[in-house]
Each structure stands twice: as structure tokens, then as C-alpha cells.
Amino acid sequence: MEEEVLTYQIRGxxxxxxxxxxxxxxxxxxxxxxxxxxxxAGLAFKR
Incomplete structure (x- = not known):
């Protein structure tokens, strides 16, 4: 479930x-x- 929420946010x-x-x-x-x-969106990422 958590992966679905994360991918939804990224696609958004x-x-x-x-x-x-x-x-x-x-x-x-x-x-x-x-x-x-x-x-x-408050999502952690690396450049």
C-alpha cells in the first residue's frame, strides 16, 4: 500500500x-x- 501512495505522489x-x-x-x-x-511535495530524493 505504501508503494502505491508513493508512486501516486511521484506521478502527480x-x-x-x-x-x-x-x-x-x-x-x-x-x-x-x-x-x-x-x-x-516533501519527498526525499538524490540528484
Missing amino acids: CIFNVYNKLGPGLFESVYQSALFYELDK
Whole structure:
């Protein structure tokens, strides 16, 4: 159950980034935005 909640939160962050930025940008832009969204959601991660 905990894995489902975690993956739901991660996918939510990914969708937020894509919906805000749209297609056609460099991968590094999406990566930075995703790191920001993950941090904002309180999820731990390593760059």
C-alpha cells in the first residue's frame, strides 16, 4: 500500500511539471522542475 501512495505522489509531480511547462523543452529543464516539485511535495530524493 505504501508503494502505491508513493508512486501516486511521484506521478502527480511529473504531471504537474508537464502540465505547467508543456512539451519541447530540454530534459534538464524538466529535471530541475521535477526536483522542485518532489521537494515541494516533501519527498526525499538524490540528484
